[in-house]
Amino acid sequence: MNSLAKPRGWEKFFWPLLAAGLLLALWHYSVLWTATKVFPSPLSVEKGLAELLRKHVLWSDIGDSLRRVALGFGMAAIVGIPLGLMLGWYPALNQVLNPVLQILRPISPIAWIPVAIIFFGIGDRAAVFLIFLGSFFPIVVACVSGVSNVPAIFRRAGRNFGLSPTQILARVIFPAALPQILIGLRIALGVAWLVVVAAEMIAVDSGLGYLVIDSRNSGKRYDLVVAAMLMIGLIGLALDFGFRRLETIRSVRWGFRHES
Amino acid sequence: MEHVSMVFDRDGKSVPVLDDINLDVSEEEFICLVGPSGCGKSTLLNLMGGFLSPTSGSITIDGEAVHGPDPRRILVFQERGVFPWLTVAGNIGFGLSKLSRAEREERITHYVQLVRLQGFEQTYPSDLSGGMKQRLQVARALAVNPDILYLDEPFGALDSVTRLIMRGELLRIWQAERRTIIFVTHDIDEAVQLADRVVVLSSRPAKIENILTIDIPHPRNISSRRYLELRDDLLSKIGLAYTV
The missing domain is CATH 3.40.50.300 (P-loop containing nucleotide triphosphate hydrolases)
Structure with missing residues:
Protein backbone atom coordinates (compact mmCIF):
# COMPACT_ATOMS: atom_id res chain seq x y z
CA MET A 1 0.00 0.00 0.00
CA ASN A 2 1.38 3.41 -0.85
CA SER A 3 0.36 6.87 0.26
CA LEU A 4 -1.67 7.41 -2.90
CA ALA A 5 -3.92 4.44 -2.24
CA LYS A 6 -7.30 5.54 -1.04
CA PRO A 7 -7.96 4.12 2.41
CA ARG A 8 -11.06 1.97 2.56
CA GLY A 9 -14.03 3.31 4.55
CA TRP A 10 -13.51 1.16 7.59
CA GLU A 11 -9.74 1.84 7.63
CA LYS A 12 -10.34 5.56 8.11
CA PHE A 13 -11.84 4.81 11.53
CA PHE A 14 -10.21 1.53 12.38
CA TRP A 15 -6.56 2.61 12.61
CA PRO A 16 -7.08 5.80 14.65
CA LEU A 17 -9.38 3.88 17.01
CA LEU A 18 -6.78 1.13 17.33
CA ALA A 19 -4.09 3.72 18.16
CA ALA A 20 -6.32 5.31 20.79
CA GLY A 21 -7.16 1.91 22.22
CA LEU A 22 -3.48 0.95 22.44
CA LEU A 23 -2.69 4.21 24.25
CA LEU A 24 -5.49 3.57 26.73
CA ALA A 25 -4.16 0.06 27.30
CA LEU A 26 -0.64 1.41 27.82
CA TRP A 27 -2.00 3.92 30.31
CA HIS A 28 -4.02 1.26 32.11
CA TYR A 29 -1.15 -1.18 32.48
CA SER A 30 1.38 1.50 33.41
CA VAL A 31 -0.86 2.45 36.33
CA LEU A 32 -1.18 -1.22 37.31
CA TRP A 33 2.50 -2.07 37.03
CA THR A 34 3.82 0.98 38.81
CA ALA A 35 1.14 0.51 41.47
CA THR A 36 0.80 4.28 41.74
CA LYS A 37 -1.63 5.54 44.35
CA VAL A 38 -1.82 9.07 42.91
CA PHE A 39 -2.35 8.81 39.18
CA PRO A 40 -5.76 7.44 38.12
CA SER A 41 -6.33 4.62 35.67
CA PRO A 42 -8.62 5.07 32.66
CA LEU A 43 -11.38 3.22 34.48
CA SER A 44 -11.34 5.52 37.50
CA VAL A 45 -11.28 8.52 35.16
CA GLU A 46 -14.36 7.15 33.49
CA LYS A 47 -16.03 6.77 36.89
CA GLY A 48 -14.96 10.32 37.73
CA LEU A 49 -16.53 11.60 34.54
CA ALA A 50 -19.75 9.79 35.38
CA GLU A 51 -19.65 11.33 38.84
CA LEU A 52 -19.24 14.81 37.42
CA LEU A 53 -22.16 14.26 35.10
CA ARG A 54 -24.32 12.95 37.96
CA LYS A 55 -23.59 16.01 40.07
CA HIS A 56 -24.51 18.25 37.11
CA VAL A 57 -21.36 20.33 37.48
CA LEU A 58 -19.76 19.30 34.20
CA TRP A 59 -22.32 20.88 31.91
CA SER A 60 -22.40 24.18 33.74
CA ASP A 61 -18.58 24.27 33.79
CA ILE A 62 -18.44 23.57 30.05
CA GLY A 63 -21.09 26.23 29.49
CA ASP A 64 -19.14 28.80 31.51
CA SER A 65 -15.90 28.10 29.68
CA LEU A 66 -17.58 28.29 26.28
CA ARG A 67 -19.36 31.51 27.21
CA ARG A 68 -16.06 33.17 28.22
CA VAL A 69 -14.39 32.02 25.02
CA ALA A 70 -17.31 33.27 22.94
CA LEU A 71 -17.14 36.69 24.60
CA GLY A 72 -13.36 37.12 24.51
CA PHE A 73 -12.91 35.66 21.05
CA GLY A 74 -15.94 37.51 19.71
CA MET A 75 -14.68 40.88 20.93
CA ALA A 76 -11.20 40.13 19.60
CA ALA A 77 -12.73 39.42 16.18
CA ILE A 78 -14.94 42.53 16.27
CA VAL A 79 -11.98 44.79 17.14
CA GLY A 80 -9.21 42.83 15.44
CA ILE A 81 -10.64 42.33 11.95
CA PRO A 82 -11.36 46.02 11.20
CA LEU A 83 -8.05 47.06 12.78
CA GLY A 84 -6.12 44.45 10.78
CA LEU A 85 -7.86 45.47 7.55
CA MET A 86 -7.02 49.14 8.17
CA LEU A 87 -3.39 48.35 8.96
CA GLY A 88 -3.09 46.27 5.81
CA TRP A 89 -4.82 48.93 3.74
CA TYR A 90 -2.68 51.83 5.05
CA PRO A 91 0.93 50.56 5.14
CA ALA A 92 2.03 53.87 6.69
CA LEU A 93 -0.25 53.29 9.68
CA ASN A 94 1.06 49.75 9.92
CA GLN A 95 4.64 51.01 10.10
CA VAL A 96 3.68 53.18 13.05
CA LEU A 97 1.74 50.54 14.99
CA ASN A 98 3.57 47.38 13.97
CA PRO A 99 6.48 47.68 16.48
CA VAL A 100 4.04 48.03 19.38
CA LEU A 101 2.03 45.04 18.15
CA GLN A 102 5.16 42.96 17.70
CA ILE A 103 6.29 43.70 21.27
CA LEU A 104 2.87 42.90 22.77
CA ARG A 105 2.29 39.82 20.66
CA PRO A 106 4.86 37.42 22.18
CA ILE A 107 3.75 38.18 25.75
CA SER A 108 1.83 35.14 26.96
CA PRO A 109 -1.67 36.02 28.16
CA ILE A 110 -0.67 34.24 31.39
CA ALA A 111 1.76 37.06 32.09
CA TRP A 112 -1.15 39.47 31.87
CA ILE A 113 -3.01 37.78 34.73
CA PRO A 114 -1.81 40.19 37.45
CA VAL A 115 -2.56 43.15 35.21
CA ALA A 116 -5.98 41.75 34.35
CA ILE A 117 -6.77 41.39 38.05
CA ILE A 118 -5.75 45.02 38.73
CA PHE A 119 -7.98 46.19 35.87
CA PHE A 120 -11.01 43.99 36.41
CA GLY A 121 -10.62 42.36 39.81
CA ILE A 122 -11.18 38.66 40.35
CA GLY A 123 -14.06 37.60 38.13
CA ASP A 124 -15.44 36.88 34.74
CA ARG A 125 -14.26 40.10 33.15
CA ALA A 126 -10.61 39.40 33.93
CA ALA A 127 -10.90 35.96 32.30
CA VAL A 128 -12.64 37.36 29.24
CA PHE A 129 -9.99 40.07 28.96
CA LEU A 130 -7.23 37.45 28.95
CA ILE A 131 -8.97 35.46 26.22
CA PHE A 132 -9.45 38.66 24.25
CA LEU A 133 -5.71 39.39 24.47
CA GLY A 134 -4.77 35.87 23.46
CA SER A 135 -6.93 35.82 20.35
CA PHE A 136 -6.60 39.48 19.36
CA PHE A 137 -3.04 39.35 18.02
CA PRO A 138 -3.35 36.30 15.74
CA ILE A 139 -6.45 37.89 14.21
CA VAL A 140 -4.79 41.26 13.57
CA VAL A 141 -1.65 39.69 12.13
CA ALA A 142 -3.66 37.43 9.81
CA CYS A 143 -5.73 40.36 8.55
CA VAL A 144 -2.68 42.53 7.88
CA SER A 145 -0.88 39.83 5.94
CA GLY A 146 -4.11 38.79 4.22
CA VAL A 147 -4.65 42.30 2.90
CA SER A 148 -1.07 42.88 1.86
CA ASN A 149 -1.02 39.54 0.02
CA VAL A 150 -3.97 40.49 -2.20
CA PRO A 151 -2.56 40.50 -5.75
CA ALA A 152 -2.21 44.00 -7.21
CA ILE A 153 -4.11 42.76 -10.25
CA PHE A 154 -7.34 42.51 -8.17
CA ARG A 155 -7.01 46.07 -6.85
CA ARG A 156 -6.36 47.33 -10.36
CA ALA A 157 -9.39 45.50 -11.69
CA GLY A 158 -11.43 47.07 -8.89
CA ARG A 159 -10.19 50.56 -9.79
CA ASN A 160 -10.76 49.87 -13.47
CA PHE A 161 -14.43 49.13 -12.86
CA GLY A 162 -14.81 52.51 -11.20
CA LEU A 163 -15.03 51.40 -7.56
CA SER A 164 -14.39 53.89 -4.76
CA PRO A 165 -11.68 53.02 -2.21
CA THR A 166 -14.34 51.92 0.31
CA GLN A 167 -15.98 49.71 -2.30
CA ILE A 168 -12.61 48.21 -3.23
CA LEU A 169 -12.03 47.39 0.43
CA ALA A 170 -15.44 45.77 0.80
CA ARG A 171 -15.79 44.06 -2.58
CA VAL A 172 -12.20 43.21 -3.50
CA ILE A 173 -9.76 43.35 -0.60
CA PHE A 174 -11.97 41.73 2.06
CA PRO A 175 -13.14 38.75 -0.01
CA ALA A 176 -9.63 38.28 -1.39
CA ALA A 177 -8.13 38.25 2.10
CA LEU A 178 -10.93 36.20 3.68
CA PRO A 179 -9.25 32.78 3.47
CA GLN A 180 -6.24 34.10 5.38
CA ILE A 181 -8.48 35.91 7.86
CA LEU A 182 -10.28 32.62 8.51
CA ILE A 183 -6.96 30.90 9.19
CA GLY A 184 -6.14 33.65 11.69
CA LEU A 185 -9.53 33.25 13.36
CA ARG A 186 -9.01 29.52 13.64
CA ILE A 187 -5.61 29.95 15.27
CA ALA A 188 -7.09 32.57 17.58
CA LEU A 189 -9.90 30.23 18.61
CA GLY A 190 -7.34 27.56 19.50
CA VAL A 191 -5.40 30.07 21.59
CA ALA A 192 -8.63 31.26 23.26
CA TRP A 193 -9.39 27.71 24.31
CA LEU A 194 -5.89 27.35 25.79
CA VAL A 195 -6.16 30.63 27.63
CA VAL A 196 -9.60 30.06 29.12
CA VAL A 197 -8.33 27.09 31.10
CA ALA A 198 -5.41 29.05 32.51
CA ALA A 199 -7.58 32.07 33.27
CA GLU A 200 -10.17 30.00 35.07
CA MET A 201 -7.53 28.53 37.37
CA ILE A 202 -6.86 31.97 38.79
CA ALA A 203 -9.56 34.47 38.18
CA VAL A 204 -12.88 32.69 38.65
CA ASP A 205 -14.59 29.79 40.45
CA SER A 206 -16.34 28.01 37.60
CA GLY A 207 -15.42 26.54 34.24
CA LEU A 208 -13.27 23.60 33.16
CA GLY A 209 -10.02 25.25 34.27
CA TYR A 210 -11.49 25.79 37.71
CA LEU A 211 -12.70 22.19 37.73
CA VAL A 212 -9.13 20.99 37.16
CA ILE A 213 -7.57 23.10 39.88
CA ASP A 214 -10.46 22.63 42.32
CA SER A 215 -10.42 18.84 41.97
CA ARG A 216 -6.78 18.85 42.92
CA ASN A 217 -7.09 21.34 45.78
CA SER A 218 -10.11 19.78 47.40
CA GLY A 219 -9.06 16.26 48.12
CA LYS A 220 -6.51 15.51 45.39
CA ARG A 221 -9.14 13.99 43.12
CA TYR A 222 -6.81 13.21 40.22
CA ASP A 223 -9.46 11.10 38.55
CA LEU A 224 -11.54 14.27 38.21
CA VAL A 225 -8.48 16.28 37.10
CA VAL A 226 -7.81 13.90 34.22
CA ALA A 227 -11.51 13.68 33.38
CA ALA A 228 -11.66 17.48 33.08
CA MET A 229 -8.48 17.46 30.97
CA LEU A 230 -10.04 14.96 28.58
CA MET A 231 -13.14 17.13 28.27
CA ILE A 232 -10.95 20.14 27.48
CA GLY A 233 -9.21 18.18 24.76
CA LEU A 234 -12.44 16.89 23.22
CA ILE A 235 -14.14 20.28 23.19
CA GLY A 236 -11.03 21.93 21.71
CA LEU A 237 -11.10 19.32 18.94
CA ALA A 238 -14.79 19.92 18.34
CA LEU A 239 -14.28 23.71 18.13
CA ASP A 240 -11.48 23.30 15.61
CA PHE A 241 -13.48 20.80 13.59
CA GLY A 242 -16.47 23.13 13.56
CA PHE A 243 -14.37 26.05 12.43
CA ARG A 244 -12.78 24.01 9.66
CA ARG A 245 -16.23 23.49 8.17
CA LEU A 246 -16.19 27.21 7.33
CA GLU A 247 -13.27 26.62 4.98
CA THR A 248 -15.47 24.57 2.70
CA ILE A 249 -17.87 27.47 2.02
CA ARG A 250 -17.72 28.02 -1.71
CA SER A 251 -16.69 31.68 -1.75
CA VAL A 252 -13.55 30.99 0.32
CA ARG A 253 -12.72 27.46 -0.77
CA TRP A 254 -10.37 28.70 -3.51
CA GLY A 255 -8.00 29.89 -0.79
CA PHE A 256 -7.50 26.47 0.75
CA ARG A 257 -5.93 23.34 -0.61
CA HIS A 258 -8.52 20.64 -0.77
CA GLU A 259 -8.10 17.12 -1.94
CA SER A 260 -10.71 16.77 -4.62
CA MET B 1 -1.56 59.61 -28.40
CA ARG B 73 -11.80 51.34 -21.02
CA ILE B 74 -11.15 47.99 -19.41
CA LEU B 75 -7.84 46.21 -19.09
CA VAL B 76 -7.84 42.42 -19.43
CA PHE B 77 -4.90 40.72 -17.75
CA GLN B 78 -2.84 37.75 -18.81
CA GLU B 79 -4.12 35.40 -16.13
CA ARG B 80 -5.61 35.24 -12.65
CA GLY B 81 -7.58 38.37 -13.43
CA VAL B 82 -10.96 36.89 -12.55
CA PHE B 83 -12.11 37.04 -8.93
CA PRO B 84 -11.89 33.53 -7.44
CA TRP B 85 -14.46 34.30 -4.70
CA LEU B 86 -17.21 35.04 -7.23
CA THR B 87 -19.07 32.70 -9.54
CA VAL B 88 -19.05 33.19 -13.30
CA ALA B 89 -22.26 35.21 -12.99
CA GLY B 90 -20.82 37.17 -10.04
CA ASN B 91 -17.70 38.04 -12.01
CA ILE B 92 -19.63 39.24 -15.03
CA GLY B 93 -21.93 41.26 -12.79
CA PHE B 94 -19.01 42.76 -10.83
CA GLY B 95 -18.99 46.11 -12.61
CA LEU B 96 -22.78 46.33 -12.84
CA SER B 97 -23.75 47.20 -9.27
CA LYS B 98 -25.27 50.51 -10.39
CA LEU B 99 -27.82 48.77 -12.61
CA SER B 100 -31.15 47.47 -11.40
CA ARG B 101 -31.35 43.81 -10.56
CA ALA B 102 -33.33 42.94 -13.69
CA GLU B 103 -30.96 44.83 -15.99
CA ARG B 104 -27.98 43.20 -14.35
CA GLU B 105 -29.44 39.72 -14.77
CA GLU B 106 -30.17 40.46 -18.40
CA ARG B 107 -26.60 41.63 -19.10
CA ILE B 108 -25.15 38.63 -17.29
CA THR B 109 -27.29 36.24 -19.34
CA HIS B 110 -26.30 38.02 -22.54
CA TYR B 111 -22.56 37.89 -21.90
CA VAL B 112 -22.62 34.34 -20.56
CA GLN B 113 -24.07 33.41 -23.94
CA LEU B 114 -21.65 35.59 -25.89
CA VAL B 115 -18.60 33.89 -24.40
CA ARG B 116 -20.34 30.50 -24.43
CA LEU B 117 -20.27 29.78 -20.73
CA GLN B 118 -23.90 28.65 -20.51
CA GLY B 119 -24.37 26.13 -17.75
CA PHE B 120 -21.41 27.49 -15.83
CA GLU B 121 -23.16 30.54 -14.34
CA GLN B 122 -22.87 29.26 -10.78
CA THR B 123 -19.40 27.73 -11.24
CA TYR B 124 -16.38 29.19 -9.46
CA PRO B 125 -13.25 30.05 -11.48
CA SER B 126 -11.19 27.34 -9.77
CA ASP B 127 -13.34 24.81 -11.62
CA LEU B 128 -12.87 26.47 -15.04
CA SER B 129 -10.13 25.81 -17.60
CA GLY B 130 -7.62 28.51 -18.52
CA GLY B 131 -9.42 29.37 -21.74
CA MET B 132 -12.77 29.62 -19.96
CA LYS B 133 -11.28 31.95 -17.35
CA GLN B 134 -9.98 34.27 -20.07
CA ARG B 135 -13.35 34.22 -21.81
CA LEU B 136 -14.90 35.10 -18.47
CA GLN B 137 -12.49 38.01 -18.08
CA VAL B 138 -13.44 39.31 -21.51
CA ALA B 139 -17.13 38.94 -20.63
CA ARG B 140 -16.65 40.81 -17.35
CA ALA B 141 -14.93 43.60 -19.27
CA LEU B 142 -17.55 43.80 -22.04
CA ALA B 143 -20.43 43.73 -19.56
CA VAL B 144 -19.76 47.32 -18.46
CA ASN B 145 -20.04 48.36 -22.10
CA PRO B 146 -16.60 49.94 -22.53
CA ASP B 147 -15.49 51.85 -25.64
Missing part, protein backbone atom coordinates in the same frame (compact mmCIF):
# COMPACT_ATOMS: atom_id res chain seq x y z
CA GLU B 2 1.00 62.31 -28.89
CA HIS B 3 4.70 62.35 -28.08
CA VAL B 4 4.29 59.99 -25.18
CA SER B 5 7.45 59.24 -23.28
CA MET B 6 7.88 57.36 -20.06
CA VAL B 7 10.88 57.30 -17.77
CA PHE B 8 10.93 55.01 -14.76
CA ASP B 9 12.98 55.75 -11.70
CA ARG B 10 14.63 52.56 -10.59
CA ASP B 11 17.17 52.49 -7.75
CA GLY B 12 17.94 56.15 -8.28
CA LYS B 13 18.70 55.64 -11.97
CA SER B 14 16.26 56.81 -14.53
CA VAL B 15 15.32 54.14 -17.03
CA PRO B 16 13.66 55.39 -20.20
CA VAL B 17 11.00 52.91 -21.25
CA LEU B 18 9.02 54.65 -23.96
CA ASP B 19 10.40 57.26 -26.30
CA ASP B 20 8.17 59.61 -28.25
CA ILE B 21 5.30 57.29 -29.11
CA ASN B 22 2.74 58.72 -31.52
CA LEU B 23 -0.26 56.64 -32.43
CA ASP B 24 -3.72 57.40 -33.66
CA VAL B 25 -6.34 54.71 -33.24
CA SER B 26 -9.74 54.86 -34.92
CA GLU B 27 -12.98 53.71 -33.44
CA GLU B 28 -13.68 49.98 -33.57
CA GLU B 29 -10.18 49.30 -34.80
CA PHE B 30 -8.26 46.19 -33.77
CA ILE B 31 -4.64 47.13 -33.03
CA CYS B 32 -1.92 44.66 -32.06
CA LEU B 33 1.18 45.88 -30.29
CA VAL B 34 4.16 43.61 -30.82
CA GLY B 35 7.76 43.95 -29.82
CA PRO B 36 10.56 42.21 -27.95
CA SER B 37 9.74 41.17 -24.39
CA GLY B 38 10.43 43.81 -21.80
CA CYS B 39 10.24 46.60 -24.37
CA GLY B 40 7.46 48.46 -22.65
CA LYS B 41 4.32 47.13 -24.35
CA SER B 42 2.57 46.62 -21.04
CA THR B 43 3.72 50.03 -19.82
CA LEU B 44 2.13 51.59 -22.86
CA LEU B 45 -1.09 49.73 -22.16
CA ASN B 46 -1.05 50.87 -18.53
CA LEU B 47 -0.59 54.46 -19.69
CA MET B 48 -3.54 54.19 -22.04
CA GLY B 49 -5.58 52.57 -19.29
CA GLY B 50 -4.79 55.42 -16.93
CA PHE B 51 -2.98 53.28 -14.37
CA LEU B 52 0.21 55.25 -15.00
CA SER B 53 0.83 58.84 -16.08
CA PRO B 54 3.30 59.57 -18.86
CA THR B 55 6.47 61.48 -18.01
CA SER B 56 5.75 63.67 -21.00
CA GLY B 57 3.23 63.79 -23.81
CA SER B 58 -0.48 63.25 -23.64
CA ILE B 59 -3.05 60.56 -24.25
CA THR B 60 -6.49 61.68 -25.33
CA ILE B 61 -9.55 59.59 -26.07
CA ASP B 62 -12.32 61.33 -28.03
CA GLY B 63 -10.68 64.65 -27.23
CA GLU B 64 -10.60 63.93 -23.52
CA ALA B 65 -7.29 63.47 -21.67
CA VAL B 66 -6.80 60.22 -19.77
CA HIS B 67 -6.59 60.75 -16.01
CA GLY B 68 -6.81 57.51 -14.10
CA PRO B 69 -8.68 54.29 -14.73
CA ASP B 70 -12.19 54.43 -16.10
CA PRO B 71 -14.85 51.79 -16.76
CA ARG B 72 -15.10 53.10 -20.33
CA ILE B 148 -12.02 50.34 -25.55
CA LEU B 149 -10.70 46.98 -24.49
CA TYR B 150 -7.02 46.68 -23.62
CA LEU B 151 -5.79 43.12 -23.68
CA ASP B 152 -2.38 42.46 -22.13
CA GLU B 153 -1.17 39.15 -23.60
CA PRO B 154 -4.52 37.63 -22.72
CA PHE B 155 -3.70 34.22 -24.17
CA GLY B 156 -0.07 34.17 -23.05
CA ALA B 157 -0.65 31.60 -20.34
CA LEU B 158 -2.67 29.20 -22.50
CA ASP B 159 -1.45 26.19 -24.44
CA SER B 160 -1.07 26.62 -28.19
CA VAL B 161 -4.23 24.77 -29.20
CA THR B 162 -6.40 26.70 -26.75
CA ARG B 163 -4.76 29.90 -27.97
CA LEU B 164 -5.77 29.20 -31.53
CA ILE B 165 -9.35 28.53 -30.46
CA MET B 166 -9.38 31.67 -28.32
CA ARG B 167 -8.27 33.84 -31.26
CA GLY B 168 -11.28 32.63 -33.19
CA GLU B 169 -13.50 33.25 -30.18
CA LEU B 170 -12.15 36.77 -29.71
CA LEU B 171 -12.77 37.61 -33.37
CA ARG B 172 -16.27 36.22 -33.16
CA ILE B 173 -16.96 38.28 -30.03
CA TRP B 174 -15.42 41.38 -31.59
CA GLN B 175 -17.55 41.00 -34.71
CA ALA B 176 -20.66 40.58 -32.57
CA GLU B 177 -19.85 43.59 -30.38
CA ARG B 178 -17.51 45.99 -32.10
CA ARG B 179 -15.16 47.82 -29.76
CA THR B 180 -11.78 49.38 -30.16
CA ILE B 181 -9.31 46.70 -29.14
CA ILE B 182 -5.67 47.23 -28.31
CA PHE B 183 -4.01 43.89 -27.96
CA VAL B 184 -0.50 43.37 -26.66
CA THR B 185 1.21 40.18 -27.75
CA HIS B 186 4.62 38.79 -28.55
CA ASP B 187 3.12 36.23 -30.87
CA ILE B 188 3.51 37.18 -34.56
CA ASP B 189 0.81 34.82 -35.77
CA GLU B 190 -1.60 36.15 -33.21
CA ALA B 191 -1.00 39.69 -34.48
CA VAL B 192 -1.39 38.83 -38.17
CA GLN B 193 -4.49 36.75 -37.58
CA LEU B 194 -6.29 39.30 -35.44
CA ALA B 195 -5.26 42.86 -36.17
CA ASP B 196 -6.35 45.55 -38.58
CA ARG B 197 -3.00 47.18 -37.95
CA VAL B 198 0.09 45.80 -36.23
CA VAL B 199 2.26 48.30 -34.37
CA VAL B 200 5.86 47.11 -34.06
CA LEU B 201 7.83 48.51 -31.14
CA SER B 202 11.61 48.52 -30.89
CA SER B 203 13.53 47.30 -27.86
CA ARG B 204 13.86 49.61 -24.86
CA PRO B 205 13.41 52.55 -24.90
CA ALA B 206 10.55 51.61 -27.18
CA LYS B 207 9.82 53.62 -30.30
CA ILE B 208 7.27 52.80 -32.94
CA GLU B 209 9.37 51.03 -35.52
CA ASN B 210 6.69 50.20 -38.04
CA ILE B 211 2.99 50.08 -38.54
CA LEU B 212 1.75 47.28 -40.72
CA THR B 213 -1.77 47.23 -42.14
CA ILE B 214 -3.23 43.76 -42.49
CA ASP B 215 -5.51 44.07 -45.48
CA ILE B 216 -7.04 40.60 -45.45
CA PRO B 217 -10.75 40.38 -44.59
CA HIS B 218 -11.91 38.02 -41.87
CA PRO B 219 -12.08 35.04 -41.78
CA ARG B 220 -8.43 34.88 -42.73
CA ASN B 221 -6.94 31.92 -44.50
CA ILE B 222 -3.73 31.39 -42.60
CA SER B 223 -2.03 29.57 -45.47
CA SER B 224 -2.95 32.08 -48.17
CA ARG B 225 -0.11 33.83 -50.01
CA ARG B 226 -1.04 37.27 -48.76
CA TYR B 227 -1.11 36.05 -45.16
CA LEU B 228 2.33 34.48 -45.45
CA GLU B 229 3.71 37.60 -47.16
CA LEU B 230 2.48 39.83 -44.35
CA ARG B 231 3.76 37.39 -41.77
CA ASP B 232 7.21 37.31 -43.37
CA ASP B 233 7.15 41.07 -43.63
CA LEU B 234 6.37 41.38 -39.93
CA LEU B 235 9.05 38.86 -38.99
CA SER B 236 11.68 40.75 -40.93
CA LYS B 237 10.56 44.05 -39.43
CA ILE B 238 11.03 42.63 -35.99
CA GLY B 239 14.39 41.35 -37.19
CA LEU B 240 13.83 37.66 -36.73
CA ALA B 241 15.30 34.96 -38.95
CA TYR B 242 13.05 32.98 -41.29
CA THR B 243 14.64 29.73 -40.32
CA VAL B 244 15.00 28.25 -36.93
